[in-house]
Amino acid sequence: MINYTDELRKHNLKATPQRLAISDALYINGHMSIEVLYELMLKKFNSISLATIYKNINLMMENSFIQEVKIPNAKSVYELTKTAHxxxxxxxxxxxxxxxxxxxxxxxxxxxxxxxxxxxxxxxxxxxxxxxx
Amino acid sequence: MINYTDELRKHNLKATPQRLAISDALYINGHMSIEVLYELMLKKFNSISLATIYKNINLMMENSFIQEVKIPNAKSVYELTKTAHxxxxxxxxxxxxxxxxxxxxxxxxxxxxxxxxxxxxxxxxxxxxxxxx
DNA sequence: TATTTTAAAGATAAATATTATCCTTTGATA
DNA sequence: TATCAAAGGATAATATTTATCTTTAAAATA
The missing domain is CATH 3.30.1490.190 (Ferric-uptake regulator, C-terminal dimerisarion domain)
Structure with missing residues (x-):
């Protein structure tokens, strides 16, 4: 398991427990939709707000920590930024x-x-x- | 200007004035978002419903008359189906x-x-x- | 380490976007 | 032209996303 604290900070993102969990989830699952990510995070933080998911996804995208993948006939999924692929x-x-x-x-x-x-x-x-x- | 009556019927779509106008608009503009298409259609049919736009876009997609183009960091646009490109x-x-x-x-x-x-x-x-x- | 500052989290309202429903109108077929 | 299934319009209902406000906590610093 990777610790994403430094990685988040490099992207000017505070390393909150929620963000670390999102990072872990994306690392483990590869690609996740907002919906699925939220469901999973609820298991770890029983009172996490959906707004927290959205705010983090948007901020992480702005800071290039993650990227959106738009898929024909399906909802978008998100992934940790890596080399082009x-x-x-x-x-x-x-x-x-x-x-x-x-x-x-x-x-x-x-x-x-x-x-x-x-x-x-x-x-x-x-x-x-x-x-x- | 092309008459899309037959083309629509080939795709099992009734040739209504609204659908002919949507077809024309896509032919002329190439690619349009729902929003822009609705604005344009309002000029031709001052009481067209946004629901009509959505219903037609969805049905036209199901019947392969048009296609959605998903674009990074932007809203989807729609185009008339043509050879792969x-x-x-x-x-x-x-x-x-x-x-x-x-x-x-x-x-x-x-x-x-x-x-x-x-x-x-x-x-x-x-x-x-x-x-x- | 305690304090301060700034940003993030949570709750929830608000705004957008999309779909469903219901009734009226109309295109297509006979 | 009459019939009928399907489409349009109006609008309610859902779904999705963003904004707001207060509380909490991460991180900088004294």
Missing amino acids: SHLVCDSCGEVEDITIDLDAIIDEAKQISSFKIDKASLVLSGVCKNCQ | SHLVCDSCGEVEDITIDLDAIIDEAKQISSFKIDKASLVLSGVCKNCQ
């Missing part, structure tokens, strides 16, 4: 997995055929996971 | 543009390194558009 989503069970694919060639191609200055690529691949096949 | 988003003005890039190589790579059965790829590139540079 893409996502795999199971259309059957909803499971979200990280996958690292080099998108440089794609980005270069896009730069050539468009007039945009491109600096980020977000790729979500949908399909059926091993378990659901 | 990716999107470019301007972080400055929010403009969304279509871009066609072959993602087959990427999908093949993902298939090899994961245990998922992959059937769809959704790519959103972010940057700064010509106008905002």
